[in-house]
Amino acid sequence: MDWMMAKLLRKWSLFTFAFFIRVVLIVFGVYQDKTMVVKYTDIDYHVFTDASHFITEGASPYHRATYRYTPLLAWLLTPNIYLTSVFGKLLFVTCDIVSSYLTYGILRGRGMSCQAACGYCSLWLLNPLSMGVSSRGNAESLLAALVLGTLSCVERRRLAAAAFLYGLSVHMKIYPVTYALPLALSLQTRGQAKAGETTIPMGRRVARFLLGLLNRDLLQFFTIAGGVFSLLTLLFYHMYGWEFLQETYLYHLMRRDIRHNFSPYFYMLYLTAESRWSLALGLAAFLPQLALLLLASLAFHSDLALCCFLHTAIFVSFNKVCTSQYFLWYLCLLPLVLPRLMLSLKQGLGLLVLWFAGQGIWLAPAYYLEFEGQNTFVLIWLAGLLFLAINTFILIQIISHYKQEDTQHRQKLD
Amino acid sequence: MVTNVLLCTVFLVVKICGATETEEGDLSGKWLESFKMTRAVWKMGFHRELVTTVECGPHSPEELHALLVQNLPRGVYVDPYQLASLQQDAGLQVLLDSEVDLEAPAYVSNGLSMFVYPTRDPGHPRNLQAVVPIHGRYHRPSSGPGWERIEIEPPRLFLRANDCVPLLPVAPRVLMDAPCSGQNLSMCKWMEIQLTQVLQDQRHISLDLPVGDQSLVVLVCAGTMLVTLLCCVLIANAIWRHVSL
Numbered sequence: 061m062d063w064m065m066a067k068l069l070r071k072w073s074l075f076t077f078a079f080f081i082r083v084v085l086i087v088f089g090v091y092q093d094k095t096m097v098v099k100y101t102d103i104d105y106h107v108f109t110d111a112s113h114f115i116t117e118g119a120s121p122y123h124r125a126t127y128r129y130t131p132l133l134a135w136l137l138t139p140n141i142y143l144t145s146v147f148g149k150l151l152f153v154t155c156d157i158v159s160s161y162l163t164y165g166i167l168r169g170r171g172m173s174c175q176a177a178c179g180y181c182s183l184w185l186l187n188p189l190s191m192g193v194s195s196r197g198n199a200e201s202l203l204a205a206l207v208l209g210t211l212s213c214v215e216r217r218r219l220a221a222a223a224f225l226y227g228l229s230v231h232m233k234i235y236p237v238t239y240a241l242p243l244a245l246s247l248q249t250r251g252q253a254k255a256g257e258t259t260i261p262m263g264r265r266v267a268r269f270l271l272g273l274l275n276r277d278l279l280q281f282f283t284i285a286g287g288v289f290s291l292l293t294l295l296f297y298h299m300y301g302w303e304f305l306q307e308t309y310l311y312h313l314m315r316r317d318i319r320h321n322f323s324p325y326f327y328m329l330y331l332t333a334e335s336r337w338s339l340a341l342g343l344a345a346f347l348p349q350l351a352l353l354l355l356a357s358l359a360f361h362s363d364l365a366l367c368c369f370l371h372t373a374i375f376v377s378f379n380k381v382c383t384s385q386y387f388l389w390y391l392c393l394l395p396l397v398l399p400r401l402m403l404s405l406k407q408g409l410g411l412l413v414l415w416f417a418g419q420g421i422w423l424a425p426a427y428y429l430e431f432e433g434q435n436t437f438v439l440i441w442l443a444g445l446l447f448l449a450i451n452t453f454i455l456i457q458i459i460s461h462y463k464q465e466d467t468q469h470r471q472k473l474d
Numbered sequence: 475m476v477t478n479v480l481l482c483t484v485f486l487v488v489k490i491c492g493a494t495e496t497e498e499g500d501l502s503g504k505w506l507e508s509f510k511m512t513r514a515v516w517k518m519g520f521h522r523e524l525v526t527t528v529e530c531g532p533h534s535p536e537e538l539h540a541l542l543v544q545n546l547p548r549g550v551y552v553d554p555y556q557l558a559s560l561q562q563d564a565g566l567q568v569l570l571d572s573e574v575d576l577e578a579p580a581y582v583s584n585g586l587s588m589f590v591y592p593t594r595d596p597g598h599p600r601n602l603q604a605v606v607p608i609h610g611r612y613h614r615p616s617s618g619p620g621w622e623r624i625e626i627e628p629p630r631l632f633l634r635a636n637d638c639v640p641l642l643p644v645a646p647r648v649l650m651d652a653p654c655s656g657q658n659l660s661m662c663k664w665m666e667i668q669l670t671q672v673l674q675d676q677r678h679i680s681l682d683l684p685v686g687d688q689s690l691v692v693l694v695c696a697g698t699m700l701v702t703l704l705c706c707v708l709i710a711n712a713i714w715r716h717v718s719l
Contacts, residue, residue: 106555106559107555110555125554125555125573125574125575125576126576126577317577318579318612319577319612324698324701324702325698325702327686327694327698328694328695328698328699330612330615330686331615331686331687331688331690331691331694331695332691332695333579334581334614335691341695344699345702348702348703348705348706351706351710352706352709352710352713355710355713355714356713359713359714359716359717360713374709377705378702378705378706429519429520429684430519430520430521431517431518431519431520431521432518432519433518433519433520433621433681433682433683433684434684435620435621435684435685436684437684437686437687438687438690441694441697441698445697445698445701448701448702448705449701449705451705452705452708452709455709455712456708456709456712459709459712459713459716460712460715460716462716
């Protein structure tokens with residue numbers, strides 16, 4: 061009993077402590093915003109709040125320039141206007157804690173000890189990056205909670221709930237749509253025997269795949285997820301019209317930002333923005349991303365957490381636009397991947413240092429361009445390529461040192 | 475909230491008044507000779523501050539208000555939301571004449587016009603000053619020197635005294651109806667002041683923004699495609715090896 065209490069205390073104290081630090085940061089943010097020139101609150105948070113303001117006046121949130129999110133977010137944050145301006149930040153830090161709790165649940169479900177699970181969760185709970193981002197009012201943690209919620213429900217075979225969360229998460233931000241293929245493959249193969257699959261000829265494998273589409277789980281999952289997504293889309297289209305589709309979905313699909321960002325493609329797209337090759341180059345840039353996403357889905361769909369992690373990391377690294385908040389999309393899945401990585405602490409830390417160094421090397425010329433007016437475009441381009449090379453190296457290390465879960469053991473547990 | 479009301483202004487009542495001396499002795503126009511306007515661009519890079527200072531001479535009326543009508547070229551823009559927040563924090567008063575696209579490159583943007591109401595500089599109470607943050611837009615790449623020079627023309631200066639009556643006797647004068655201040659949108663009569671003498675050496679205020687090098691386009695495209703393809707192949711290979719193990 062004492063032993064149980066000690067564990068419970070450790071878990072509760074970790075999560076409570078993590079929440080407490082974030083609340084302190086929010087309070088400090090209010091103070092800094094009032095007293096200092098450099099503001100703590102993220103510019104996006106002001107965008108959300110302005111959009112909510114329009115909602116409370118019965119207007120469209122898209123009256124706020126650069127509001128490129130679902131109206132649902134602005135609706136969610138209306139207490140920012142009615143109650144307190146820090147409501148949204150409290151919601152985001154709560155989502156931070158919830159996502160870690162979901163991670164904890166998934167790790168425990170794999171049979172990990174409470175203490176070890178807490179250790180991996182603390183990588184997110186006590187991570188200055190996640191603390192900073194959510195307490196500054198960035199909504200990424202909302203997505204982290206939805207994605208982890210989906211994974212957690214799939215692992216526990218609560219497919220209806222998983223589908224609901226998945227539909228919602230694609231509506232909130234478009235990027236989880238890439239998880240559709242691994243999700244479909246994992247639902248499709250669950251009931252089937254896997255022995256000797258590689259020896260079956262290609263034609264029969266394709267036939268089997270198509271037959272698998274008729275699988276009840278799969279149909280149920282995508283009916284619910286598609287239903288949630290379509291309902292929300294129809295509802296908001298009815299309310300806000302074309303502008304909603306344009307800002308929430310099309311803008312992100314068509315986005316061709318020529319201003320400097322982490323993407324390896326930025327300088328190429330800037331130099332060719334007005335050329336007739338622009339479209340062709342855009343497509344050529346899309347192909348490596350697509351090919352790798354397909355390959356990763358086929359190879360790793362039996363381990364959804366790893367597959368989603370790789371998907372997001374590949375998607376972000378090879379994307380035509382990439383900013384630092386995108387990194388959180390895959391970092392929130394890292395605690396699920398780490399336990400199965402056969403890397404020594406030293407190797408792990410080495411990769412971490414390398415990743416930060418890649419960002420630092422990019423940030424230096426970007427700073428000189430943006431704030432000193434020096435022409436560092438070529439350096440930023442080279443740094444972007446180097447960062448892609450570093451990300452590639454890290455991904456290869458993760459893939460080659462990953463010990464996939466024993467499926468037989470898993471089936472016994474099921 | 476955005477308090478910068480979009481103005482459909484308003485050069486409606488522009489009239490040329492006859493040159494008559496007024497009875498107000500102090501405002502005989504002599505103090506205008508000590509009037510001076512200086513302009514500067516602070517900071518470097520894409521985020522600058524356009525600083526306009528109107529130095530009033532020792533004999534100028536106490537309750538004097540100034541309005542600067544400033545045109546900005548398409549190469550730079552102001553962020554209405556930043557201006558709104560600065561109005562709250564620092565009392566900056568700026569009104570814009572149109573909506574601003576915060577992200578478009580220069581070659582698909584329009585210039586904009588703004589009303590700037592300079593306020594008393596606490597350090598020099600005789601001076602009226604406005605510090606307006608401006609941001610550079612991305613420009614078309616060039617094969618030239620690597621920088622694009624953006625010139626900002628001098629603003630038109632208008633004055634009014636507290637009671638909203640024309641007070642300046644200098645001829646010929648232009649009167650304009652415009653909002654009394656950034657917060658008070660009721661109309662006041664403003665009188666344009668010509669400061670050609672003072673402005674002559676300040677006319678070419680400018681800032682340089684870095685632009686991409688068009689002559690590198692083939693190298694950049696080839697390099698980018700090569701590295702991304704190589705990375706793609708390496709990752710694919712790692713996945714392949716992992717699966718076949």
